[in-house]
Amino acid sequence: MNNVILWSGQPEMVDDRQLSALIVKLLALGYSKDNIVVFFGVGLYSAANSQLVATMKANNFDPTHLRHADPADFVRVLQQWAFPPNVGGPPQFMFFLANDHGCNNAFTVEEKDGNGPAGTHGGGPVPMGGPDPWGNDDGSMLPYPPRE
Numbered sequence: 001m002n003n004v005i006l007w008s009g010q011p012e013m014v015d016d017r018q019l020s021a022l023i024v025k026l027l028a029l030g031y032s033k034d035n036i037v038v039f040f041g042v043g044l045y046s047a048a049n050s051q052l053v054a055t056m057k058a059n060n061f062d063p064t065h066l067r068h069a070d071p072a073d074f075v076r077v078l079q080q081w082a083f084p085p086n087v088g089g090p091p092q093f094m095f096f097l098a099n100d101h102g103c104n105n106a107f108t109v110e111e112k113d114g115n116g117p118a119g120t121h122g123g124g125p126v127p128m129g130g131p132d133p134w135g136n137d138d139g140s141m142l143p144y145p146p147r148e
Contacts, residue, residue: 002031002035002092002093002094002095003035003036003037003081003082003093003094003095004026004031004035004036004037004094004095004096005037005038005039005074005077005078005082005094005095005096005097006019006022006023006036006037006038006039006040006096006097006098006099007038007039007040007069007074007096007097007098007099007100008038008039008040008041008069008098008099008100009039009041009069009098009100010041010069010100011040011041011099011100011126012126013126015099015100015126016050016051016052016126017051017052018099019038019040019052019099020051020052020054020055022097023036023038023052023055023056023059024055027059033059033060033061033065034062034065036061036065037065037067037077037081037082038052038056038065038066038067039067039068039069039070039073039074040052040066040067040069040126040135041068041069041126042068042069043066043067043068043069043135044066044068044135045066045126045135049126050126052066053066053135063135066135067135082094
């Protein structure tokens with residue numbers, strides 16, 4: 001079992017597109033959607049405003065796998081989900097990637113458009129909420145029991 005945690009604390013549009021493309025790639029490589037958690041801004045976005053949310057919904061992710069990018073919740077997810085105590089078969093591999101502020105283009109899985117004027121280089125912030133908001137902004141725990 002391999003776990004994936006993706007982080008984008010202050011996502012811009014380029015971050016949204018990159019994480020969406022990365023999830024498609026991870027699923028194509030055989031990663032389970034149940035083992036992918038995304039910490040993304042405030043954790044509650046609309047598929048109309050976010051390609052990442054549209055991708056997660058289209059692939060039947062549970063909304064609790066899109067989480068508020070909060071350091072305390074990140075630690076809790078690491079302790080209780082990624083590396084739970086007293087587990088007979090802990091994960092053998094953990095993949096973590098952070099992209100943020102529209103600036104991490106080192107791994108670009110799509111063609112990038114280059115940097116625009118200051119403050120717009122990542123396409124601007126991903127709009128929060130929107131029609132039919134989806135995700136998890138209350139810090140609830142992931143929807144399955146601890147591994148044994």
